[in-house]
Amino acid sequence: MSDTLEKEAPATGGFKPKKSVALSGVTAGNTALCTVGKTGNDLHYRGYDILDIAGSSEFEEIAYLLVHGKLPTAAELKTYKIKLKSLRGLPANLKAALEWIPASAHPMDVMRTGISVLGTLLPEKDDHNISGA
Known part of the structure; x- marks a missing residue:
């Protein structure tokens, strides 16, 4: 039986999955876009902690950050929103x-x-x- 599942069903019924730590700390790939779990349960986009920017940033700002490597100025954000809106059509x-x-x-x-x-x-x-x- 896999070591990711308990060998016996818990008293409440059914199998309870265990958290697998077999690949903890193993690098799956390198990217400049984001880091996950570098210091625990964190997520950084282009060096910005998601918890610091999520509450004050719009979706388009984060998208711009991921694509262009920096947060947009107000003018860049306005232009980017117009560009994205123009790409929303469906064939x-x-x-x-x-x-x-x-x-x-x-x-x-x-x-x-x-x-x-x-x-x-x-x-x-x-x-x-x-x-x-």
Whole structure:
């Protein structure tokens, strides 16, 4: 039996998973974008502690930070929001496919189907290093 599960069911019933520590401290990859658990249960984006910036930053500010490596000025944020808004459109064929899904469908099923359709309409390029994104 796996050492990640208790060998016997607890008194309350069912198996209770144990926290696995087998890979604790093992580096899975290096990135300048974020660090996780460097000093415990912390998360840093580009050197900023998420707890310090989450309460005072907008989604677009954090997205800008991740993409551009720094927090935006007010003017940069305004321009970035306009750019993001211009990219929100959906291809007509995707809209048509989504219209065929019953209104009673679970939202996650709709999302999964939409992403699958979008992947066929706008396939990824071989070069994922898009400059100026």
